[in-house]
Every structure is written in structure tokens, then in C-alpha cells.
Amino acid sequence: MTTPHTPPTSTPMSNPISTPISTPITADLLRGALDLERTAHGVLPHRLPARARAQNTDGQLAMAESQPSGVRLVLRTRATAVELDTLPTKRVYAGAPPRPDGVYDLLVDGHLTRQASATGGNTLTIDMTAGSAEHRPGTVGTLRFTGLPERLKDVEIWLPHNETTELVALRTDAPVEPVPDRGRKVWLHHGSSISHGSDAASPTTTWPARAASLGGVDLINLGFGGGALLDPFTARALRDTPADLISVKIGINVVNADLMRLRAFGPAVHGFLDTVREGHPTTPLLVVSPILCPIHEDTPGPSAPDFAGMSEGRLRFQAMGDPADRASGKLTLGVIRDELARIVERRAADDPHLSYLDGRDLYGEADYAELPLPDELHPDAATHRRIGERFADRAFAATGPFGTGD
Template sequence: MRPARVATPITAALVRGASELEPTEHGLRPHRLPAWARAQCADAQLAMAEAQPSGVRVAFRTEATTIELDVLATKMTYAGLDGRPDGVYDLVVDGRLAGRAIAPGGHLLTVELATGAATLEQGVVGTVAFEGLAPGPKDVEVWLPYSEITELVGLRTDAPVEPLPDRGRRVWVHHGSSISHGSSAASPSTTWPALAAAASGVELVNLGLAGSALLDPFTARTMREAPADLLSVKIGINLVNLDLMRQRAFGPAVHGFLDTIREGHPDAPLLVVSPIWCPMHEDTPGPSAPDLSDGVRFVALGDPADRATGKLTLGVIREELARIVRERARQDPHLHYLDGRALYGAADHDDLPLPDHLHPDAASHRLIGERFGRLVFGPGGAFG
């Protein structure tokens, strides 16, 4: 006979890593930007990225041996290309990966890569199930896919659940691009920020926003208002591959972003991270565009000569960020800088090339996470 299930309403007390939970027809949709911030930008890419719950997990304490989570996923594919794999749900028990699953059903969003136009095919609620867990009390986290919008519909277990107790861990709020969001990582708990957080014993709030690490003031204000002990911002690749601004605007925008964060966290360790190695944009400005001739690859469309007119490259951005942090640190001893090439550099690209010329693969996420943990959270590091 199937053991009786205990249905537990999903509330904010059971969800970590989200800014807010939006009630929907079916349940709750986690958001990583609050409603007031979302209202300040009509960009469809940002709306999709912030609603993809990278770093968000359903977390509780329980003696359950079976967990069932009902979800309504919005899965994404690109028109004209092979379907993307379903997003993965990671089960982490007492800090260790204990299972993986995917959600059946769900909506399907088909995106035209060249134009961004999208069509939605309606789907149904599915259940993510984990069985055979060891008996006894345990801390459980179900990490939601970084690549799918997820509505939380219901939670059932074969024993009662309660919110996780406060373990006294520091809270790390990190902002970055799709690389921080998790693109091409194996699963949600193996994105590089998640790996660094797990190895260092901190609570992660991931504000990695695919295509949207653009020094937006509302993102800085979100970080300003967020409870945080440690903060980091990884700046550069999206500014180049969208060809968003020139060098004249870049420096003041960085200063403004950091000023806003400091209004809410005047003394917290604040780390500025420059871009990892990306050959196509090291010395060539953006924009970049997808090349669909053989899967999905990205190519730079800019002209290196345009650096003379103030166009940004990754090299220019690294120089500017190092200068800005060096000058600000004279009055801000808790401000730090990390060259992204220390996380993934030219030699690493030789061994682990970027498969689509832009995003690291799963092995590179592990490499970056391990190095970030050692360089930043280790002795002598910004968060050490």
C-alpha cells in the first residue's frame, strides 16, 4: 500500500534564492527581480531570464523518504533547431547531491534566435518525484532548473516538513550574465556560483541574468535592498555582445552601480569580477550574433578598429574595471577586484574551449566554481 502523503502549502518560508513569489492560476512563480524592478524594463529577454529560477530551491527539514513536487514548467526551444533538453531538478540532502529528475508536461516556448519572437504552446502540470531517501531527519533542497520558468503547484511528502532552521551561514548575492545564470552547466546545483557557494558554506542568491548583466539601475537597487553579507558583480560580456554603450558611458555607469549597492551595504565585502576569456571579443567589439549553420555558435560582428571610437572590448573593460576599483578602494577598503581570466583564461580555453564560442560547458563551470571558491572564499580572498 502506498504510504499516506502529507500535502504542505508552498510558502516563502520554504523557498530560498527568490526575491518574491508571484501567485498564478496554478500556484506560485518565483522571481529573482521584484515586481517594481520588472516594471522598469519591457525587454522580453530580461523577463524570461529573471523568471528562470537559477539558484532558487524549495528547502525544508523532514524525515520523509518520498518527495513529490508538482510544477508547471515553461520549457524553451529554438525554432529550426533540435529541441533543448528538459531542465533538471537536483535533490540535495544534507549538502550532498542525492538525486536528479525532470518534470513531465509543461508549456513549450519556441524562440526565433534571430529576432527574439516567441510562441507559446500550452501544457499541463507535472510531478517531480524522489523516492527511497534514507529515513531520519535531514535538510532537503530541491533546486529548480536554471533554464525553465517554473510555477510551484504543490508539495507532498510521506512525513511532515518544516522550514530549514537558520544555520548561521553568510548570504552571498551575486550578479552576472548567462555564464553566472548557468548556461550549459549540467544542472542547477552545478552552475559555477552554486558550486562555489556549496564549497564555501554560504547561502546563494543568484542574480545572474542571461543577456541582461547591463548595469541596469534597477538591478543595483535590487542588490541594495537584498539582505546580504557578501556581494559580487561580474561585468562585461553582455555590454560587449549587445554593443550597448561606449567607453565614455561605461565608467560612470559602473560607478553609479557600485554607489547604489553601497547605499544599502556600506561595509560589506563587495567584489567586482571582470570577464572570463572569450577569444571572439577580447579585441573585437560587438555586437555578436548567432550563427546557425552548424548548431548554435556565436560570432563577433564588430571591427577591431572601432576601439578607437570608444567601442568596448573585453580587454578595454578589464582595464577600466581594474582602474575604477583601484581608485575607489582608496576610500572603500572592502571593495575588491578579480580578473576573470584567473577563473578561466587563455590556457583553459585551449583545454576546455567554449562550445558555442561564448558559454563555458559543464566541466568549465566546475573549474570556475572551484577557482572562485579558492581565490575569493579562501585565505586572503575578498570573502575569506
């Protein structure tokens, strides 16, 4: 998957297909989703299975797992025009400027060819100061991609990584069929909002999507904004999902939620890894610690937003904990990295397919000086690209944990 600097855009104002062929949107046309929920409008891709969703009581995780980061429609067709009806749910933050619409990336034979955004949609208004949210229903929008090459080709439509998206209808000017198995390895990744893709420019430029492209693998991204909290139902989802390579990026959410103390963290990590290993006893498994985040390197959580610049579109986070509380077991990123390295070293004595990667190798002090975290927690678009490229260099190299060993 290559990324031109300025891919052409497609808009809903293009002329509709004159004699469209409608194709039901089914699981065999989708990659990256673990479940499809039937809705009143169509289907809603989920990145957690129904059993896990039934055990979750956190509204933030429910929203995050329904945002289709890494989920894409994959078609083989001679069509020169593709129409997709969708019902997005767009987030609005009270007191803040409007957020940009989610981006759809269309790839032809692995090359980014068009980008578009959907109009209409539901609206979810979130008031961070009051801790409330209001959902308002909206209308279905239509994306039209035209002028595609008139030959047999593989077409991928990557859904917005940060916008819940119901898929309503698919129309083309030539028949479509599922793409046969291309023999690529499947990489299953779990992490926080950084893995989810917060502040990436588009769905194919989140750091996991970029790394998967460079590594030549098929991505299943279970990165959940605010949701990498060692939940047992997430571990079971990883356990039960077929994969050739697995990585788990652990730490920042545990700190910024102030979720647990060191006494609980170690056993929770062991239990999470034990569950994954029940389904994947010899699959290469890479544990990745947090990237550099100066506000929490030595200061425990929780994190709290500073709303001072919200009306100008500036939101920054601050650490509310006391560094002295580390003595009583409160967690910082430094403490978590030490504990993860210790756990992996101990387990690797009996698990030769288990590896550890220090997140600061992906983004460290020199990177922060050059590309600081705009809100003190999340990387920007350029940093996503850098993290993805570095992960690919370290993980997918021949001698890396996901390499061939040659």
C-alpha cells in the same frame, strides 16, 4: 554539498504517496528567490522584485529572471517520499534539435541524492532568425523522490536553472517544516548568462552554486542570461537584498549587446556600485571582470549567431564589430578589464572592502586551449566546475576578499 558521479534518478512513473501530507509552498520554504508571484496554478519564484520587473521592458531579461537559477526548496522532515507538482516552461528553438528537459537536484543533508526532470509544461518556441516567440500552454507534471532516509534531515530541491518553473503543490509522507537559520553567510552574486549557468549540467553545478558549496555560504544568484547590463533596477535589487558578501561580474553583455561606449560605461559602473553601497556600505564587494572570450577580446560587439550548424545542434557566435572602432570608444573585453581595474583601484582608496578579480584568473588562454567555449561565448559543464572551484579558491580563501583574514 557534494556531488556523486552518478546520482540515482527519480521519474514521474514512481508510485504516488498513499496518504500524502500537503504543505503550502511559501517563502519560508524557499531560498534564492527575491519574490513569489501568485499564479493561476501556484507560485512562480522570481529573481528580481516586482518593482524591478515593472521597470523592465526587455523580454530576454523577463525570461531570464524567471528562470530559477540558485532557487531551491529547503525542508526539514522525516519524509521518505516527496512529490512536487510543477509547471515548467520549456524552450524550443525553431530549426534546432530539442533541448534537454531541465534538471531538478535533490540533496539530503547537503549531498546530491536524486535527479529528475518534469514532463509536460508550457512551451516557448523561439525563432532566432525572425526574432519572434510563441507561448503554448501545457500541463502540470509531478516529480516523485522516494527511498529517502527515514530520519530527521534537511532536504533541498534545486529547481532547473534554465527553465521557468511554477510550483503547484508539495506532498510528503511526513510533516515538513522550514529549516532554521544555519548561521551561514549569504553570498549575493550578479552576472551574465555564464553566472546564470548556461550549459551547466544541473542547478547545483553552475559555477556560482559550485563556488557557494565550496565556500560554505548560502547563494542568491542574480545571474541573468543576456541581462548583466548595469540596469539601475538591478542595482537597487542588490542594494535592498540582505547579504554578507556581494560580487558583480560585469562586461560580456555590455560588449555583445553593443550597449554603450566607454564614455557611458565608466559612469554607469560608478553609479551601479554607488547604489549597491547605499544598502551595503561596508559589505565585502568584489568586482569581477569577464572571463576570456577570444571573439571579443579585441573586437567590439555586437555578437551575432551563426545559424549554419543549427539543424545539427551546433550554434556558434561571432563578433560583428570592427577593432578599429575602439578608437571611437567602442568596448571590447580588454578595454572593459582595464576600465574596471582602474575604477576599483580609484574607489578602493575610500572603500577598503572593495576588491577586483580579473576574470581570466578563472578562465584564461590555457583553459581555452584545453576547454574551448563550444559556442564561442558560453562555458560547458566541465568549465563551470573549474570556474566555480577557482572562484572559491580565490574569493573564499582566508586571505581572499570573502575570507576571514586569518
